[in-house]
Amino acid sequence: DAGVTQSPTHLIKTRGQQVTLRCSPKSGHDTVSWYQQALGQGPQFIFQYYEEEERQRGNFPDRFSGHQFPNYSSELNVNALLLGDSALYLCASSLEGLFGNTIYFGEGSWLTVV
Amino acid sequence: KQEVTQIPAALSVPEGENLVLNCSFTDSAIYNLQWFRQDPGKGLTSLLLIQSSQREQTSGRLNASLDKSSGRSTLYIAASQPGDSATYLCAVIGTDSWGKLQFGAGTQVVVTP
Numbered sequence: 685d686a687g688v689t690q691s692p693t694h695l696i697k698t699r700g701q702q703v704t705l706r707c708s709p710k711s712g713h714d715t716v717s718w719y720q721q722a723l724g725q726g727p728q729f730i731f732q733y734y735e736e737e738e739r740q741r742g743n744f745p746d747r748f749s750g751h752q753f754p755n756y757s758s759e760l761n762v763n764a765l766l767l768g769d770s771a772l773y774l775c776a777s778s779l780e781g782l783f784g785n786t787i788y789f790g791e792g793s794w795l796t797v798v
Numbered sequence: 799k800q801e802v803t804q805i806p807a808a809l810s811v812p813e814g815e816n817l818v819l820n821c822s823f824t825d826s827a828i829y830n831l832q833w834f835r836q837d838p839g840k841g842l843t844s845l846l847l848i849q850s851s852q853r854e855q856t857s858g859r860l861n862a863s864l865d866k867s868s869g870r871s872t873l874y875i876a877a878s879q880p881g882d883s884a885t886y887l888c889a890v891i892g893t894d895s896w897g898k899l900q901f902g903a904g905t906q907v908v909v910t911p
Contacts, residue, residue, distance in 0.1 A: 690841075715897065726802070726887055726901030727842070740896050774841055778897055787832065787899060789842040 686711060688777050688790035696796045697765050705760040705793045709777030713788070715739075716758040718750060719774040721792070727774055733758055734780055762795075770797045800825045800892055804902035812910050817875035819905045821888035826866050829891040833862055833873050836885045836904070845886075846873070878909045 689708045697703050709716050715734045719727035729742035733752035747763045756777075762769055772792045779785055801824045811817060821831070830849045834842040846855045846862040848871065854863040859876040875882055885906045889899040 688841075717898065719899075724903070726889075726903045727899070729898050729900070732896065732898060740898060742898075772839075776899070786844045786847050787897070788844065789834075791841040794839070 688775055688788050690773075690775050690790035690793050692793055693791065694794045694796075696798060699765055699767060699797055701765050702761065702763045703765060703795060705762075705773050705775075705795070706757065707760070707775030707777075707790060708757045709775075710788045713777035713779050714756050715778045715780050716752060716756065717776045717778070717787075718758070718760045719776065720744070721772040721774060723771075730760070765797045767797050770795060800890065800895075800900045802888065802890060802900050802902040804886075804888060804905050806905060807903065808906040808908075810908040810910065811878055813878060813880060815878055817873075817878050817882065817907060817909075819873040819875075819886050819888075819907070821871040821873070821902055823869045823871075823890050823900075825892060826869055827893045828866065829893055831862075831864055831871050831888060831890045832899070833860075833871075834887045834889065836887060838885075842887065878907075880909050880911050883907055883909050 691706045717732040718730040721727040731741040736752045749761045752758045774792045775790045778787045803822045832847045833845040848855045848864040861874045864871045885904040887904040889901040
């Protein structure tokens with residue numbers, strides 16, 4: 685049973701560029717959430733997707749957008765990259781409605797903006 | 799607004815000692831609390847999940863307690879080993895948050911041989 689998979693694992697971008705990160709949820713999970721983790725801090729919630737719709741969003745600007753596909757996989761897009769966007773981006777998957785269940789995370793995508 | 803705090807930020811113990819990690823949260827309206835482990839540069843691995851109606855959960859050398867009314871959870875790791883060296887994060891899901899995790903900043907643990 686594959687867990688949550690993310691790609692790419694590492695990438696370097698230049699300020700002003702755009703980036704797309706990808707996530708495949710754990711088998712059987714239909715809800716995907718994205719988190720940003722800066723060095724030395726806990727992960728911060730970006731947004732959550734369910735049934736291909738953004739269901740809730742954290743305090744992130746519109747430069748951060750996402751998408752969920754019919755197979756539940758998801759993409760995170762960041763436009764007009766800033767140096768401060770350098771972080772570990774984590775994808776988490778869960779099953780809708782089962783808030784009592786464990787949430788599973790992928791290994792993350794390390795983004796460096798130079 | 800929910801605030802999650804973990805104290806201390808860093809901890810170093812000799813091998814064999816028991817570890818005690820603390821987590822506090824300001825809003826007791828939670829579905830559950832989850833403890834995670836994070837190795838350097840890696841993703842999060844779930845250790846224990848405690849439902850809001852539970853007082854504790856155990857898995858091997860790990861035991862986590864939850865006192866929802868006082869907004870506290872404690873993770874105990876018995877007989878620590880060098881392989882336990884990692885950052886430990888706690889996170890809560892609020893009853894109004896649709897499965898969104900609210901994290902503390904973590905406690906970085908070093909177990910010396």
